[in-house]
Amino acid sequence: MRRVRFPSTSATYADVIVRRARLAALFVLLALLPLAASVAAIAPGWLPVGDDATIEMRGRDLVSADMPLLGMPSAVGEQTDRPVHHPGPLELWWVGAWVRGLAVGQASLVAAALTWAAATTTTLILARKIGGTALLGFTAVVASLLTWSLRGEVPVTPFNVHAIVMPLGAYLLAVVAWHQRVRWAGTVAIVAGSWSAQAHLTAVGPVVVAAGVVAAAVLLRRLRAADRPPLRPRPFFLGAGLLVLCWVGPLIDIVTNQGGNVRAVLGARADLASEAIGLGTAADIVVRALSFRPVWAMAGAHPSELVVAATPQQWVGAAAVVLVGVAGGIRRRRTHPALGLAVASTGAATVIGALLAARFPGEYLSLLALHNHLWLWPLTAVLWGAALVTVGLEVIDLVHATSDRAARLLAPIGVALAVVALLVVGGASVGEPHRSLTLAQPTYVRALGDGALDRLDPGSTYRVTISGEFDNFFVEVGLLSYLEGAGLDVVGPERYRRAFGDRRVTPSGPVAADLVVDLGWAQAETDDGPGQLIAAHRPSSELLADRADAEDAVVALIQRTPDDLPFFGMTGTDAAEVRRWLREDLDGLLLARLVPAALASAPETAHYLDLRREPVLYGSLRLVPIAG
Secondary structure, eight states: OOEEEOSSOEEEHHHHHHHHHHHHHHHHHHHTHHHHHHHHHHSTTOOOOHHHHHHHHHHHTTTSTTOOSSOSBOHHHHHHTSOOBOSOOHHHHHHHHHHHHOOSTTHHHHHHHHHHHHHHHHHHHHHHHHHHHHHHHHHHHHHHHHHHHTTBTTTTSOOTTGGGHHHHHHHHHHHHHHHTTOTTHHHHHHHHHHHHHHHOGGGHHHHHHHHHHHHHHHHHHHHHOSSOOOOOHHHHHHHHHHHHHHTHHHHHHHHHTTTHHHHHHHHHHHHHHTTBOHHHHHHHHHHHHHSSSOGGGSTTOOGGGTSSOOOHHHHHHHHHHHHHHHHHHHHTTTTOHHHHHHHHHHHHHHHHHHHHHTTSBOOHHHHTOGGGTTTHHHHHHHHHHHHHHHHHHHHHHHHHHHOHHHHHHHHHHHHHHHHHHHHHHHHHTSSSOTBOOOSHHHHHHHHHHHHHHTTSOTTSEEEEEEEESOOOHHHHHHHHHHHHHTTOEEEOOGGGHHHHOGGGTSOSSOEEEEEEEEEESSOOOSTTSSSEEEEEEOOOHHHHHHHHHHHHHHHHHHHHOTTTOOOTTOOOOSHHHHHHHHHHHHHHHHHTTOSOHHHHTOHHHHHHHHHHTSSOSEEEEEEEEOOO
16 A cells, blocks of 8 residues: 655555544534534423424324425415415424434424534535545534524524524535535535425525526536536436435425415515515625624624614625635636635525515514524625635745745644634533523423323313413414324314414314413412313412512613603503513514613613523413313
């Protein structure tokens, strides 16, 4: 075997491969530290509620007569009153396989975390194939920062739009690697691109455009080649077969439903145009996400920081990032062709993403929903990565031209810096998640669900509804999924037909009783209510005392400075009115950043909000027989 000589020793190629494999494995493990921190923070006590529970229930329909052919319902349908879904069911099928295989409440969380981990690992391997160990280490730092910026429920919960972030990043590198003749990258591109485009409509445009740019580059390279190799039909047909397999659900929907979801999506465009945010706001969002302090490296960025007008400095910063990447792609087009292709494909995808984002509904809750902006994280990370690689290559050239001895130190110094950066990001992840999942809702679901299982007849059909002070979609759907997973025959309200499918709304037989959930600030577990009380949740005395004290502190703060703190929806500053306003309006107004800074940033408010994330509400579940 040929031997490779190094300055102070020698080794076989096998030794070199082992060393590089160990280094690659180290980078992968360190890059996954923020994900591990998210799992540790979220998994204990977690149960699927709301959309997560819907995804789990639809996943249970895998390999059944009700097997989902499309993705989750889209908010576009709510805005246009059309039955619009996200394009495909790949994530539902994947979650369903884990839910059926693991008899634990965290099965869908395991599926989501494994998806993020697999996408991260694939991204790093692709980076190594494209640019060697140096690009591997750099990409590991970027991927780690991206996960850290979203740490909490985003990387580990199955909400469909959370599921696009890291797979979309893997897709962007896969199409570039495919152009660089990494054969298996085509398979990754088809699977990761299909997954991302099917999970959420915001990813469709970027996926299609990035593929188009790379396909055009491959075709152009072939046309320019003096000696064109013969076309190999086998990879083409295998890729086409895999693509059809990934999209078989939507294809069946198109054929059997006269255009199906595609027709519904295209028909909704005109309805959205009159209420859309427009190109100006969409451009501001992209510029703020791409400029200095990019969103992929921003600790817990809130959408309200993206939807306001970008400053001239931010426009200059975003332009600088793009221009540096473009300049590097042009200058290095012969030595590093992947750099220019990454900029071209991702830049075009970002432009199309912005054009599609311009059709977002202008309603503030839609604008301030994090999931409508998550497509920006992988796209801006790749554009920033291209700019930083360009700068790095220039520095390397300068060092090589200055000193051979210094040049020999570049590799070990770079590896050491990457390892240190990954350890710092991983260590910083072991704190409070940026977007901590409220464990209150799973607590209510588990308490009420466990109480109900001992009192309900497995042979009867029950309907889950919710009443009381809080029309809590999360608890209602979470309880429905929890009871269904335990083997009970339960159905939900008619308004969830698009999300659940017909069988979870239309019972197969007579409904024996309603299961009425009541959540509120006051105790509702007396015998005065309708039907029979079969389960209840009562907050601990410590939580109740802390809640009362924290609420009193915020009420006193508002009453001390009524002139400086004008509030939406508040008609007076007496204690009862302020208390009502805190309980009913504070969360939504804080989300919209409509609460004055003096209150939003006050320690009393922060403590009160922390307690609101705890299970401080009373809950009850009543069995109400169906009249007649």
